[in-house]
Amino acid sequence: xxxxxxDSYSIWWADLMILKHLWQxxxxxxxxxxxxxxxxxxxxLGRGIRVGxxxxxxxxxxxxxxxxxxxxxxxxxxxxxxxDRLFYKAFDEILMAxxxxxxxxxxKSLIGVLRxxxxxxxxxxxxxxxxxxxxxxxxxxxxxxxxxAFAFVGVLAALLAQSHQDMSTFSRVVLMPMAFLGxxxxxxxxxxxxxxxxxxxxPLLHSNRCLRAEALGQTFPWISFLVLIAFGLVFFLACLFxxxxxxx
Amino acid sequence: xxxxxxxxxxxxxxxxxxxxxxENLTKVYGAIKAVDSLSLKVEPGEIFGFLGPNGAGKTTTIxxxxxxxxxxxxxxWINGFEVTRQPYEVKKQFGVVQQHxxxxxxxxxxxxxxxxxxxxxxxxxxxxxxxxxxxxxxELCEHAxxxxxxxxxxMKRKLxxxxxxxxxxxxxxxxxxxxxxxxxxxxxxxxxxxxxxxEGTTIFLTTHYIEEAEALCHRVGIIHQGKxxxxxxxxxxxxxLGEFAVEVLFDGQVHYHYFQSREEAKAYVRNLPSxxxxxxxxxxxLEDVFVELTGRKxxxxxxLVG
Ligand SMILES: Nc1ncnc2c1ncn2[C@@H]1O[C@H](COP(=O)(O)OP(=O)(O)OP(=O)(O)O)[C@@H](O)[C@H]1O
Ligand SMILES: [Mg+2]
Numbered sequence: 001x002x003x004x005x006x007d008s009y010s011i012w013w014a015d016l017m018i019l020k021h022l023w024q025x026x027x028x029x030x031x032x033x034x035x036x037x038x039x040x041x042x043x044x045l046g047r048g049i050r051v052g053x054x055x056x057x058x059x060x061x062x063x064x065x066x067x068x069x070x071x072x073x074x075x076x077x078x079x080x081x082x083x084d085r086l087f088y089k090a091f092d093e094i095l096m097a098x099x100x101x102x103x104x105x106x107x108k109s110l111i112g113v114l115r116x117x118x119x120x121x122x123x124x125x126x127x128x129x130x131x132x133x134x135x136x137x138x139x140x141x142x143x144x145x146x147x148x149a150f151a152f153v154g155v156l157a158a159l160l161a162q163s164h165q166d167m168s169t170f171s172r173v174v175l176m177p178m179a180f181l182g183x184x185x186x187x188x189x190x191x192x193x194x195x196x197x198x199x200x201x202x203p204l205l206h207s208n209r210c211l212r213a214e215a216l217g218q219t220f221p222w223i224s225f226l227v228l229i230a231f232g233l234v235f236f237l238a239c240l241f242x243x244x245x246x247x248x
Numbered sequence: 249x250x251x252x253x254x255x256x257x258x259x260x261x262x263x264x265x266x267x268x269x270x271e272n273l274t275k276v277y278g279a280i281k282a283v284d285s286l287s288l289k290v291e292p293g294e295i296f297g298f299l300g301p302n303g304a305g306k307t308t309t310i311x312x313x314x315x316x317x318x319x320x321x322x323x324x325w326i327n328g329f330e331v332t333r334q335p336y337e338v339k340k341q342f343g344v345v346q347q348h349x350x351x352x353x354x355x356x357x358x359x360x361x362x363x364x365x366x367x368x369x370x371x372x373x374x375x376x377x378x379x380x381x382x383x384x385x386x387e388l389c390e391h392a393x394x395x396x397x398x399x400x401x402x403m404k405r406k407l408x409x410x411x412x413x414x415x416x417x418x419x420x421x422x423x424x425x426x427x428x429x430x431x432x433x434x435x436x437x438x439x440x441x442x443x444x445x446x447e448g449t450t451i452f453l454t455t456h457y458i459e460e461a462e463a464l465c466h467r468v469g470i471i472h473q474g475k476x477x478x479x480x481x482x483x484x485x486x487x488x489l490g491e492f493a494v495e496v497l498f499d500g501q502v503h504y505h506y507f508q509s510r511e512e513a514k515a516y517v518r519n520l521p522s523x524x525x526x527x528x529x530x531x532x533x534l535e536d537v538f539v540e541l542t543g544r545k546x547x548x549x550x551x552l553v554g
Contacts (some may be wrong), residue, residue, distance in 0.1 A: 093363070
């Protein structure tokens with residue numbers, strides 16, 4: 001067990017070194033889109049609109065934090081792994097090392113988790129200037145859980161992809177619908193039943209529900225919290241399976 | 249170079265299956281049999297050369313031995329551990345230099361080594377000492393803080409060699425280790441291979457430079473279209489073909505003929521029709537064996553390699 005964690009750290013360590021070399025660029029690129037969303041939807045559109053009890057700005061900021069966590073964790077874990085595996089073959093070094101598959105999946109996900117956390121917390125700091133959010137332990141835990149779940153998705157996509165193209169296809173087909181429909185920008189109340197059911201299958205919705213409830217001081221949706229854990233586990237196991245299948 | 253200090257593996261208990269045992273190994277990619285019922289045994293302490301034209305199946309074999317690829321059928325062992333069933337143990341036995349560069353370009357030279365050392369559970373003090381020693385040996389010390397992306401091709405390859413040695417493997421698998429290296433560096437690598445071998449490391453290498461195989465290898469195997477078509481000591485294979493070669497220019501093409509003795513070769517030359525002028529009589533070499541068996545010019549093969 002200790003060995004597994006230590007090996008994960010070793011794998012993570014290399015990614016940390018790279019992050020250290022390139023951190024400024026990383027921070028600017030990952031903050032770009034949430035800040036633009038905030039300007040466009042929060043201020044441009046959202047002044048005066050109310051969603052239930054709260055005004056739109058307060059509503060959308062926790063959602064943008066979840067969205068940032070999703071995108072940055074996915075890209076942080078997946079993009080480089082994909083290139084390393086298919087193009088530079090640097091992933092072979094990890095595959096040939098005497099470490100367990102669990103360490104490989106965990107180790108390669110951690111950089112996504114870290115990057116997801118950094119950029120969503122940085123955005124949170126910006127958000128706090130405009131809207132009083134309640135930051136609780138459950139808020140941070142839900143955020144961490146979301147980062148893990150989406151980092152695993154990133155690793156999974158990178159292990160399954162046959163080309164770099166596959167990666168962006170995946171992100172368009174899977175992540176983009178979640179970004180637009182997954183409860184970041186609007187509440188699901190007025191949607192037709194079938195669409196609402198579909199959206200309930202999206203992990204991002206559950207991140208949104210958890211983060212928003214905590215940030216706005218509403219009742220915490222424990223079901224969504226559990227669903228998020230379940231998604232994380234399933235993605236993790238899928239990564240292990242993909243890793244096993246890969247060496248053919 | 250510190251000749252007194254060993255950088256090779258520690259001695260170990262001999263396994264009856266040798267260092268490498270391959271039994272009926274087959275790998276099929278769609279319609280292609282990349283490796284076709286290959287059987288081979290390499291003993292501990294050998295320098296074994298694995299030769300063959302492009303696409304013969306050398307890299308595929310090494311990928312199977314290094315657990316990166318699963319065989320379609322057949323089995324293989326490294327130092328007694330079966331590659332498909334005991335991958336964890338197998339990974340501790342070998343070090344490998346792959347044919348293609350396999351380095352993270354964003355890391356520095358030192359970080360590449362450091363990562364490998366951590367993955368192989370080498371304690372930090374020992375790790376630092378070995379990294380310094382190996383980087384010095386491959387003359388990359390001054391470049392330790394540079395990123396891989398800024399290195400020349402030959403420097404990258406030397407880094408890969410140093411990395412493969414860091415955990416002191418008992419078996420070193422080298423897939424065209426000296427490709428793209430300058431003549432002096434190549435000699436140094438040969439020296440290193442010999443030194444490691446004399447300290448107990450088994451070497452399994454592929455190369456398109458036949459003179460490299462002839463200079464280094466105790467035994468060579470020639471693989472063609474996935475099948476092993478010759479196996480033995482370089483001299484033995486040469487003698488099987490004929491110790492002497494006669495090259496004859498005829499119709500604008502060079503034809504080769506082989507003879508067991510110089511007298512036979514001379515007799516053949518004497519009886520050639522007088523219009524054939526350009527004739528060379530020489531000792532045969534491993535390249536002759538290779539070309540005769542695989543029906544290809546080695547130079548052609550060489551030019552195709554990335
Ligand atoms: N991943 C793969 N998918 C499909 N075919 C493959 C794959 N890898 C290798 N092959 C095929 O298997 C055969 C053997 O390839 P291999 O790379 O083992 O040859 P090689 O002996 O290393 O050649 P070279 O001297 O050019 O390096 C070739 O026909 C190649 O096209
Ligand atoms: Mg090859």
